[in-house]
Amino acid sequence: MTRRICMKISKLLLGASLALGLSMAAQAAQVEVLHWWTSGGEARSVAELKKMLEAKGHEWKDFAVAGGGGESAMTVLKSRVVSGNPPAAAQIKGPSIQEWGDEGVLADLDSVANAEGWDKLLPGVVADVMKYQGKYVAVPVNVHRVNWLWANPAVFKKAGATVPTTWDEFFVAADKIKAAGMTAVAHGGQPWQDATMFESVVLGVGGADFYKKAFVELDPKVLNSATMIKALKTFHKIKGYTDAGSPGRDWNLATAMVINGEAGMQFMGDWAKGEFTAAGKVPGIDYICIAAPDTEGDFTFNIDSFVMFDLDDKELQKGQNDLASIILSPAFQEIFNLNKGSIPVRLNMPMDKFDGCAKLSAIDFVNTAETNTLVPSMAHGMSTFPATQGAIYDTITEFYNSDSMTAETAAKKLVKAVAAAK
CATH class of the missing domain: 3.40.190.10 (Periplasmic binding protein-like II)
Incomplete structure (x- = not known):
C-alpha cells in the first residue's frame, strides 16, 4: 500500500469519525x-x-x-x-x-x-x-394532601384529651389542652396558612360537593350560604386556641411547636412531615397524622x-x-x-x-378518586386562578384577624371579592 493511499484512508476515517461525532452531538x-x-x-x-x-x-x-x-x-x-x-x-x-x-x-x-x-x-x-x-x-x-391535622400525643396525654375526628371533638380537645396551659393550635398567621386552615374547615363543615361548588365553581349562592357562614364561624373560633406569637410566623416554626410539645395540633399539608422526620420523630409514636376534623373521606390535593x-x-x-x-x-x-x-x-x-x-394518604387518594371526593386545593392554587385565589386570601385573612366582623359580613365580602377578581 502506497503512502498516498494510506493518507487517503486516514482522511476518510477521520472524516467518518467527525461525522459520527457530529451526528451523536446532534442527537443529544x-x-x-x-x-x-x-x-x-x-x-x-x-x-x-x-x-x-x-x-x-x-x-x-x-x-x-x-x-x-x-x-x-x-x-x-x-x-x-x-x-x-x-x-x-x-x-x-x-x-x-x-x-x-x-x-x-x-x-x-x-x-x-x-x-x-x-x-x-x-x-x-x-x-x-x-x-x-x-x-x-x-x-x-x-x-x-393538604387536609391533614398533625398532633403530638404527649400533649394530648398530658391534657387528658383525645385526638379529634370531628369538629365537636376538636373543640373539646382544644379546651382541655388550653386548660392544661399549652397552645392547642400551632398556626402561622400568614394569608396562605389562614387559607390552608380555612379550606379544611369548609371541607369538614360542608363536605366535598359543597367545597367544589364554593372553590371550583365559585357559586355565589354557596359562598354566601348558611353552611359557609357556619364554616366561617368555626374557622374564627380556632383563633382563640392559638398563641400570641402566631401573626407572621412561618409554617415550619409552627410545626416545631408541635414537635417540641409546646402545642397540640397544626393544620398543614404533608410537607410538614418533613419537619418531623428531620427531628427524628416517628409517625404513630411521636406524632399523629390524621385527616382534619370531619374530612376523613375527603382529600384536598x-x-x-x-x-x-x-x-x-x-x-x-x-x-x-x-x-x-x-x-x-x-x-x-x-x-x-x-x-x-x-x-x-x-x-x-x-x-x-x-x-x-x-x-394512609395513598389509600385515601385512591378511595377518594373513586368516590369523587378528591378535590383541588384552593389555598395552594389548584382550584382557581391566582387573582381569585388572592381575593379569597384577602377576605379570609381580614375576617380571621378581625374581632368585629361577623361571619355573615365575611360571606358577603367573599362573594364580592370573587366576582371582582373574575
Whole structure:
C-alpha cells in the first residue's frame, strides 16, 4: 500500500469519525428545565431526574429559580416566553396550565400519554388539570394532601384529651389542652396558612360537593350560604386556641411547636412531615397524622407538574417526551416522593418503602378518586386562578384577624371579592 493511499484512508476515517461525532452531538438534546426545587429532598430529586434523562442520551440544562414558592420563577419564565426563547420544560401547576394553553405556547404530550396510558394511571380529576382542550400538555409529579391535622400525643396525654375526628371533638380537645396551659393550635398567621386552615374547615363543615361548588365553581349562592357562614364561624373560633406569637410566623416554626410539645395540633399539608422526620420523630409514636376534623373521606390535593413548550427542534421534542415519560415512571415517582414527603400521583403504586402517613394518604387518594371526593386545593392554587385565589386570601385573612366582623359580613365580602377578581 502506497503512502498516498494510506493518507487517503486516514482522511476518510477521520472524516467518518467527525461525522459520527457530529451526528451523536446532534442527537443529544439539551433539555432546559425551569423549576424552583433548590433545597433538601427536592434538590436530591432533581439530581435523580437529571441522571435519568441523561441516561436516555439527552443533556440536562438546569434553570433553577429559587424563592417565592414559584412566583420568582414565573416572572422569569414570562420574560423568556415573551422574548421567544422558552425553556423546554417548566414547573407550572393548577389553572395556570390553562392560562399558558390559551397563549398557544405549550407542546402536545398526547403521543406519550396515549402510549403509556396516562388516562388509566391518573384519577380523572388530576388528568383534567393536566390537559388543555382535551390534550395532555403537562405531566404531574406528585400529590400533596393538604387536609391533614398533625398532633403530638404527649400533649394530648398530658391534657387528658383525645385526638379529634370531628369538629365537636376538636373543640373539646382544644379546651382541655388550653386548660392544661399549652397552645392547642400551632398556626402561622400568614394569608396562605389562614387559607390552608380555612379550606379544611369548609371541607369538614360542608363536605366535598359543597367545597367544589364554593372553590371550583365559585357559586355565589354557596359562598354566601348558611353552611359557609357556619364554616366561617368555626374557622374564627380556632383563633382563640392559638398563641400570641402566631401573626407572621412561618409554617415550619409552627410545626416545631408541635414537635417540641409546646402545642397540640397544626393544620398543614404533608410537607410538614418533613419537619418531623428531620427531628427524628416517628409517625404513630411521636406524632399523629390524621385527616382534619370531619374530612376523613375527603382529600384536598396539591400537585406539582411540568409543562413542555412548543419547540421546532425534533431532538428537543424527543427530549421533552422522554422527560415526561421519566417523570411519571414508577422509578422516579418512588424516588421523588420519598424525598419530598408527598405520595406518587400514579394510582396503585407500591408503597412498601413509605411511612405510615404516606401509606394512609395513598389509600385515601385512591378511595377518594373513586368516590369523587378528591378535590383541588384552593389555598395552594389548584382550584382557581391566582387573582381569585388572592381575593379569597384577602377576605379570609381580614375576617380571621378581625374581632368585629361577623361571619355573615365575611360571606358577603367573599362573594364580592370573587366576582371582582373574575
